[in-house]
Amino acid sequence: MKKNVLCGALLAAFCATGAVFAAPANTLPSFTQEAEELASLPGGGWLTLDKHGLHLFNASGQEQDRIAVRAKQLDTRSDGNKVLAVFLEADTQRPLPVSVDVQAGKLVKLAPFPVPTFSVEASCLYRDAQQLDHLFLIGKDGQAEQWVMQGEQRSLVRKLALPPHAKHCRADDGAQRLLVSEANMGVWSYEADSEGMGKREVVALRKPYGQLDGGAGALAVLPGGVAVLDGKAEKLHLYSHQGSKWTAQPAQAVALNVRKGDSQLALDGNSLMLRGKNGWQARPLKWAGQAETSPAVAIIAPQAQTEPMARQGDAADDPAIWLSSNPANARILGTNKKQGLLVYDLQGKQTQLLEVGRLNNVDVRQNISLGGGKVDLAVATQRDDNSMMLFTINADGVVVEAGRFPTGLKSIYGMCLYQPASGGVEAFINDKDGTFQQYKVEMSGMSGNKFSATLLRSFKVATQPEGCVADDANARLFLGEETLGIWTTSADAAKPDALTMVLPVGAQLTADVEGMAIYRQPGGNTDSGYLIVSSQGDNSYVVLDAKAPYKVRGRFKVGFNLPAGIDGTSETDGLDVTSANLGGAYAEGMLVIQDGYKRLPDGPQNFKYVAWGDVAKALKLE
Known part of the structure; x- marks a missing residue:
């Protein structure tokens, strides 16, 4: 199955069970430091999103293309050298999909989604077993929708009721799982597949119910698990999933010094990328989890x-x-x-x-x-x-x-x-x-x-x-x-x-x-x-x-x-x-x-x- 570009290279980085973090932090390319959100691309390139727009950089740090826009909530899926990126236009909150041609160094706008009927706080992509791309939109009050795209077609799949105050979400395609970060409470897991009634599981909760200080912040999908910043952006937590059980791994202090709810987290190969007051930092990651997949049918x-x-x-x-x-x-x-x-x-x-x-x-x-x-x-x-x-x-x-x-x-x-x-x-x-x-x-x-x-x-x-x-x-x-x-x-x-x-x-x-x-x-x-x-x-x-x-x-x-x-x-x-x-x-x-x-x-x-x-x-x- 095709992988999220932020997760693909991690599959080769498994190690023996034991420590899940390795320090010290790595230095990311200087051009990423102004980015509010970023995603690594096949071949070593980058997509960055800042107050001026979406930028495409090659592995040498040369800017190849850009789209001028005020935007937020960047997520990507890859298919070889073709990458799908979706972000929200800040003023209208309309989701805008973009085709990224890594080899040609081009960004091509695709047909937009309709302007949402509610205020969107979080959005994320999901690629299903049919290789159809879906987009989840989540409002501050818990309103949520799942859309599917094919060619120029954008279709509403279903409406959902998700936690209020959701700031972040990410989907694990292989496990068909939607992960939602509720700012004042914790992280929840839902079935991303739209058929059936669905179910939810608790992944992590704030203290005193769990280990998170101040609730939950940004997320990044790991093979067979998830990385979570706590609400105060002071600790990084890893959770592995086996059967129906989520297990916490040892946490690490990160002290990003950002306002509550403003944390960002992404994955680049075997490194976690964290955005703090002084820009982005990369922390080498050792992870023993196994990617989850559904039986081929x-x-x-x-x-x-x-x-x-x-x-x-x-x-x-x-x-x-x-x-x-x-x-x-x-x-x-x-x-x-x-x-x-x-x-x-x-x-x-x-x-x-x-x-x-x-x-x-x-x-x-x-x-x-x-x-x-x-x-x-x-x-x-x-x-x-x-x-x-x-x-x-x-x-x-x-x-x-x-x-x-x-x-x-x-x-x-x-x-x-x-x-x-x-x-x-x-x-x-x-x-x-x-x-x-x-x-x-x-x-x-x-x-x-x-x-x-x-x-x-x-x-x-x-x-x-x-x-x-x-x-x-x-x-x-x-x-x-x-x-x-x-x-x-x-x-x-x-x-x-x-x-x-x-x-x-x-x-x-x-x-x-x-x-x-x-x-x-x-x-x-x-x-x-x-x-x-x-x-x-x-x-x-x-x-x-x-x-x-x-x-x-x-x-x-x-x-x-x-x-x-x-x-x-x-x-x-x-x-x-x-x-x-x-x-x-x-x-x-x-x-x-x-x-x-x-x-x-x-x-x-x-x-x-x-x-x-x-x-x-x-x-x-x-």
Whole structure:
């Protein structure tokens, strides 16, 4: 992964564990002494920011270019000899990105960000796993925003609530961590990745709660840690991060003699650079930390998204795909746990809303032989009355409620349909207590649309389940026990067998185990096919063979599609997949995924459409 230019060379400077500082201080080039902020560049050059503007110097100290501006809050990211710099225009506080061509010695202004709607006290860059550059803006009162840039595009990703009186921030790209310095309190760590609810950790606190005198000042990211000046700029503290624990290393007196909150700190190779009353000084640093990185996972851009839910909060849950004789007229059914059932077209436009109460999971089967005819049927779990709801779908994709049946369950939850080779359709319904019920759905006559449901069997898992999917061709049921893993058992009620573990929660699957679907090539044999599972705990999706020995084929995440204005997915509950050729990007099929947190910008939950061809290419599937 590409590194922050202030951190890159430090990776080669690791030493044995022990002392973390080495003195005395080094002397920096004289032209840096007037700088209020600075950053080292590949090849030994420098960017400096002072009251007159941004300056580019080469390794010999020659000024190669400048941009006249009153500015503050300089941060950089490198890509070989190309460097991205962003600073805030002092008067407007508008973030201004600049491309730094180190080899040519040129500064090129890029399209600016909009003028912020609040007073910005701190800003910093973050480069994500997609190699997209983000900018965090933090206000004195705790208002904050995350923006993303691509080419000339500047897009608001989300709004955040961060500590008040934040003067400094820095992002650790590899660890996907945002570090924020709260002047009167300490340093906090947040998840820089925008998907999911996020979490925060305490890094360091002021006395008497921690070791910092007068709160926290400037920050610099270290591999596997952070350097922090205390609020009085009298001591330099280092903190290492392992697991979920931050550990303080011995502090060193620095006595920079600056006003509280005016400290500056940066990193140049194996030296920390500190700005005091008499300019900048460099202190050689020995550091035994290891850079943190997230596991490499393929990232796939979605092709489209549905219109947002009409309800805020945790509303969208589970999708199901209905196929039309005209592929372009396929429909996506999606549950809203606060409203009912929604229907969308392939462009994501809502075509129907059935306000039938708190639906959780939904599944679809088509061309079912029932009552002497053929019917397309959707079944959903209804949490208001713990019932199983039935819907018919006509040739135009119009969904109509067709009945509901009590289950006797106390907390109905997930479900999936099974279409036996012998005909008809059956439904697996589960309860939060682990109970599964299997029903046979029948129809007394096509004209009356009179459905019935007969309980065939019940069984139970030890803890809470939700997602399940039936492999119709092989009469197998796959089910998820949220904290334990994926099980399989016979889908044939007349031939029950013991539950067999397919994939436990572990390195490849993170709890909660949620939505499931099976992808099978059109006309393919029953020995081929893939099981796709939502690994909710790490916002990823696992693809494995749908037949023993259930080999894992890979994992992927869904990221940004900035040109289309679509964010990624996170905390996915339900998903569905089809191998049908739906045209265009979906010629090899479509995967529909519930998104737990709508970004770009923030909004109610929705569903994302992913081209199966993109998944197959990323994971090198057949």
